[in-house]
Amino acid sequence: MLGNAYRQEQEEAAFIDDMFLHGVRGIIVAASDIRQTHFVRAAERGMKIVSYDSPFAEPMATDTRLFDSVSMDNIAAGRLAAQHLLERGCRHIVFATEATLTVGRSHKIDGFLSALGHSLSERQRVIEGKATSAYGDTEMFELGLTLAPRVLALAPRPDGIVAINDALGIGLMVGLRAAGVQVPADISVIGIDNIALAGLAEPGLTSIGPPLAEMAQLMVERLIGRINNDSQPPRRVSLPADGHQPALGQSRRLIR
Secondary structure, rough: OOOOOOHHHHHHHHHHHHHOOOOOEEEEEEOOOOOHHHHHHHHHOOOEEEOOOOOOOOOOOHHHHHOOOEEEEHHHHHHHHHHHHOOOOOOOOEEEEOOOEEEEHHHHHHHHHHHHOOOOOOOOOEEOOOOOOOOOHHHHHHHHHHHHHHHOOOOOOOOOOEOOOHHHHOOOOOOHHHHHOOOOHHHOOEEEEOHHHHHHHEEEEEEOOOHHHHHHHHHHHHOOOOOOOOOOOOOOOEEEOOOHOOEEOOOOOOOO
């Protein structure tokens, strides 16, 4: 069964109740905060829960022992994205994101800032925009469009942008192109997702990708294992970005 509550707490709680009524014993959850009360209560009622790409902000917190967590190393992903631009000559790099920070988003920013902290680039900058929905998941392309003029208004003008995800990165590229800016000749852009649409953008978006196949297999194995063995303790697993290298689109400048 598949359900989408768009990160709305009431809808999430209602969906979990429906799962209990249907006899479901385990769920994989992609939520902004797995420690919400309805998830904790579901686990206490016996539901086995694996959290996708939502690492716990406080790994030692008592309630985190109720859940498994499988995520990409988001700190490393943010760092890799920044390093990739630095290696291609970018020196004025910004990070573009939706303003509502989840743990995963915060970790990506932390990695980005750590890379710039050891470079000769300008002072690190994070450009935020606010979506109308709670977390902006369905508005990232539009948010990228609106952030493009703000990026161009910065002094010195950035020559590299790390986008929180590919949809925002694609929106940025469209917004930059509408302003007469060439990507990547004038500004390089890299995302963190590696979604299929990244390759269809013009130019193709370079992106850091999570190891989705490995993550999916591990989440299913953890869920089945805990359903079959109630004494099996939950685990927190962080996997490296896929291949430690970005998917190479054409949105970043070539090394000359």
